[in-house]
Amino acid sequence: MNDNNARRVVSVIVVNEASVLSRITDLFSGRGYNITSLTVAPIPESKYSRLTIVTSGSVRVIEQITKQLHKLIPVLRVYEHEDMVEKEMALIKFPISENLSDINTICEAYNGKIVNVGENVVIAMVSDEPKRIDNFLCAVKRYNPKEIVRSGAVALER
Amino acid sequence: MQISGAQMVIEALIAEGVDTVFGYPGGAIMNVYDAIYKQDKFRHILTRHEQAAVHAAEGYAKVSAKVGVAMITSGPGFTNAVTGLADAYMDSIPLVVISGQVPMSLIGTDAFQEIDAVGISRSCTKHNYLVTDAADLPRILKEAFYIARSGRPGPVHVDIPKDVTAQIAEYNYDIKLDLETYKPHTKGNPRQIKKAIQAIANSKRPVFYLGGGIINSNAADEVRELVHKTGIPAVETFMARGTLVHDDALLIGMLGMHGSYAANMAMSETDMVIALGARFDDRVTGKLSEFAKNATVIHVDIDPASISKLVNANFPIVGDIKNVVNDMLAQSSVIDAQNYEQWRETIINFNELHPLTYYEDSERLKPQWVIERVGELLGDDANISTDVGQHQMWTAQFYPFSRPRQFISSGGLGTMGFGFPAAIGVKAAAPEKTSINFTGDGSILMNCQELMTAVEKKLPVINIILNNNFLGMVRQWQTLFYDKRHSETDLSVQPNFVKLAEAFGGIGYRVTTKEEFDAALQDAIKKDVVAFIEVKVERFENVMPMVPSGGSLFNMMLLEKKESK
Numbered sequence: 012m013n014d015n016n017a018r019r020v021v022s023v024i025v026v027n028e029a030s031v032l033s034r035i036t037d038l039f040s041g042r043g044y045n046i047t048s049l050t051v052a053p054i055p056e057s058k059y060s061r062l063t064i065v066t067s068g069s070v071r072v073i074e075q076i077t078k079q080l081h082k083l084i085p086v087l088r089v090y091e092h093e094d095m096v097e098k099e100m101a102l103i104k105f106p107i108s109e110n111l112s113d114i115n116t117i118c119e120a121y122n123g124k125i126v127n128v129g130e131n132v133v134i135a136m137v138s139d140e141p142k143r144i145d146n147f148l149c150a151v152k153r154y155n156p157k158e159i160v161r162s163g164a165v166a167l168e169r
Numbered sequence: 170m171q172i173s174g175a176q177m178v179i180e181a182l183i184a185e186g187v188d189t190v191f192g193y194p195g196g197a198i199m200n201v202y203d204a205i206y207k208q209d210k211f212r213h214i215l216t217r218h219e220q221a222a223v224h225a226a227e228g229y230a231k232v233s234a235k236v237g238v239a240m241i242t243s244g245p246g247f248t249n250a251v252t253g254l255a256d257a258y259m260d261s262i263p264l265v266v267i268s269g270q271v272p273m274s275l276i277g278t279d280a281f282q283e284i285d286a287v288g289i290s291r292s293c294t295k296h297n298y299l300v301t302d303a304a305d306l307p308r309i310l311k312e313a314f315y316i317a318r319s320g321r322p323g324p325v326h327v328d329i330p331k332d333v334t335a336q337i338a339e340y341n342y343d344i345k346l347d348l349e350t351y352k353p354h355t356k357g358n359p360r361q362i363k364k365a366i367q368a369i370a371n372s373k374r375p376v377f378y379l380g381g382g383i384i385n386s387n388a389a390d391e392v393r394e395l396v397h398k399t400g401i402p403a404v405e406t407f408m409a410r411g412t413l414v415h416d417d418a419l420l421i422g423m424l425g426m427h428g429s430y431a432a433n434m435a436m437s438e439t440d441m442v443i444a445l446g447a448r449f450d451d452r453v454t455g456k457l458s459e460f461a462k463n464a465t466v467i468h469v470d471i472d473p474a475s476i477s478k479l480v481n482a483n484f485p486i487v488g489d490i491k492n493v494v495n496d497m498l499a500q501s502s503v504i505d506a507q508n509y510e511q512w513r514e515t516i517i518n519f520n521e522l523h524p525l526t527y528y529e530d531s532e533r534l535k536p537q538w539v540i541e542r543v544g545e546l547l548g549d550d551a552n553i554s555t556d557v558g559q560h561q562m563w564t565a566q567f568y569p570f571s572r573p574r575q576f577i578s579s580g581g582l583g584t585m586g587f588g589f590p591a592a593i594g595v596k597a598a599a600p601e602k603t604s605i606n607f608t609g610d611g612s613i614l615m616n617c618q619e620l621m622t623a624v625e626k627k628l629p630v631i632n633i634i635l636n637n638n639f640l641g642m643v644r645q646w647q648t649l650f651y652d653k654r655h656s657e658t659d660l661s662v663q664p665n666f667v668k669l670a671e672a673f674g675g676i677g678y679r680v681t682t683k684e685e686f687d688a689a690l691q692d693a694i695k696k697d698v699v700a701f702i703e704v705k706v707e708r709f710e711n712v713m714p715m716v717p718s719g720g721s722l723f724n725m726m727l728l729e730k731k732e733s734k
């Protein structure tokens with residue numbers, strides 16, 4: 012990870028209103044920056060929502076984007092995470108013919124389990140640090156996952 | 170009170186003290202125009218193009234220090250206005266631009282004259298709104314004006330669907346704004362200011378780097394006082410012209426790509442940059458790594474995103490310039506003006522070595538002479554707008570500005586076609602002053618239809634066309650950096666500018682000598698009608714000094730020295 016391609020996690024608290032998401036993502040796309048993942052949900056009992064954005068790029072540009080985020084009228088706060096707890100969830104569909112007890116055991120190592128059983132497939136859920144989710148997905152490759160969905164990271168500063 | 174959305178717009182404009190609206194009607198905004206017809210509290214100036222309406226509102230805002238207002242219809246009306254929004258955004262000009270939109274039920278159906286206006290304006294406004302319920306209009310309009318004028322000013326766009334302007338709802342403008350997420354920081358940190366003042370006192374070769382933020386903050390008086398009290402020499406950016414009086418002994422000159430030798434050298438040799446409302450634009454700094462290389466940087470700005478964006482600030486101070494400069498003044502006694510005596514001498518020597526000048530060595534008039542001459546004749550009595558190109562840079566270099574808000578020019582975006590409509594807005598805001606637009610033979614054609622507006626509304630702007638039969642600034646770069654391949658910049662084929670002005674009911678002059686120029690200017694002022702004064706000027710004159718793009722400020726191309734001026 013060199014200076015020009017640092018991974019950054021930014022949380023943004025915004026007024027929950029139309030168009031606020033595009034205001035935020037425009038700041039990234041306008042600079043040709045990719046958003047690795049983005050999650051949004053309303054903050055309970057408030058008019059605000061919290062976004063967690065994972066991106067990578069030059070530290071300088073990301074700092075600039077953070078300042079510009081502050082400048083947006085509906086933005087209340089911006090956190091550039093340094094020391095955080097970060098989690099992500101993934102759902103994975105496996106053929107029912109695979110070794111389900113192996114799959115379940117591996118899932119347990121990543122805070123998960125099989126959560127749904129259908130006629131032909133099972134769905135497993137895990138939740139862990141994004142890096143560990145990467146590892147998990149590697150480990151279960153041999154069970155022929157048919158579909159994978161990741162939630163994107165959420166983070167809280169310690 | 171229960172009124173329509175359209176009436177709410179009128180009531181809100183009146184409540185905001187708006188006396189002039191620039192605009193152009195069309196289907197989606199017709200309800201509002203109907204309400205305009207029925208009122209007599211403000212005047213509406215019909216421009217002949219929506220871009221011009223926004224530029225006129227910018228000129229109006231710049232001179233009056235109020236929020237400029239423009240009104241346009243949906244679709245093509247809006248897209249025509251986008252250049253104006255972008256221009257105001259780049260130069261931090263407070264505007265409220267109201268556009269009509271197709272009715273809510275048709276949004277997203279590719280309806281006639283539908284365009285995602287807020288989607289387009291998002292990246293070139295300070296903020297924007299799509300109004301979906303007339304009940305929100307009072308709050309939204311009040312927020313729009315507040316956001317436009319507060320903090321770092323800028324344009325706010327309000328898009329209103331046609332059914333919302335027809336909708337009846339409760340109107341009450343007497344509301345308290347609750348913008349929890351928008352609280353501009355106007356007071357500088359006192360400890361930081363104290364440390365900064367101490368650092369200035371310890372420096373040997375300090376320079377004030379004055380930017381357009383001073384004008385927006387109406388802080389020129391305070392800045393003048395600070396400069397004089399501390400005896401620290403100052404450079405001005407293009408946007409800051411008029412902050413100091415042109416003949417102030419402490420004003421080194423304008424810096425940047427076409428800055429004076431002394432200003433650029435002072436900036437290169439300084440050990441202390443005191444940036445006030447300036448943003449280290451690439452046209453100002455040249456090669457960034459060499460800019461004020463050995464200097465400590467104090468950066469005062471209302472916009473935290475501007476600080477340390479390009480040059481790292483050792484003393485960042487977020488706040489309104491006026492407040493911060495007042496705080497600095499209160500502590501400035503620790504700074505001893507005597508200490509900089511030698512530094513001031515050095516700068517005087519820089520100025521004597523390569524003064525900002527030109528030579529009258531051609532058959533045709535020199536454009537710089539024309540600008541200086543207008544300065545001699547009108548000086549403080551004129552407000553000066555420009556278009557974009559060589560004539561713009563010469564105006565910034567040679568016009569003797571003496572007050573803030575006297576110079577109105579498109580700095581950040583560099584929009585050809587800005588000058589004439591802006592000058593119309595300037596005249597509307599300040600009728601007692603002569604409104605001059607220095608323009609080029611290229612630029613003037615980009616909004617010349619505004620002759621009609623100026624004639625109709627009796628706004629006698631004097632356009633001085635410095636005709637070099639070239640897109641001169643581009644030609645200059647081609648001459649210098651493209652081995653004289655003058656690709657598509659020769660404007661030998663031209664309209665008859667005199668007849669063009671006359672065709673609209675204005676007055677036209679073509680002059681080739683100094684005597685003719687003086688006579689034309691005096692006549693135009695007397696006739697009090699919009700004028701084109703076409704001055705045939707030397708075709709191949711270059712703007713000097715020049716820092717080639719990306720070069721270091723101290724590596725300037727300079728005027729070749731000759732015997733006589």
Ligand SMILES: Cc1ncc(C[n+]2csc(CCOP(=O)(O)OP(=O)(O)O)c2C)c(N)n1
Binds near residue numbers: 557560642
């Ligand atoms: C809308 C727009 N298009 C193109 C340009 C690029 N441009 C900058 S200066 C210039 C030449 C302007 O010519 P003129 O108005 O005759 O002024 P001069 O430089 O000759 O004084 C051009 C084409 C611009 N700034 N704005």
Ligand SMILES: [Mg+2]
Binds near residue numbers: 609635636640641
């Ligand atoms: Mg020209």
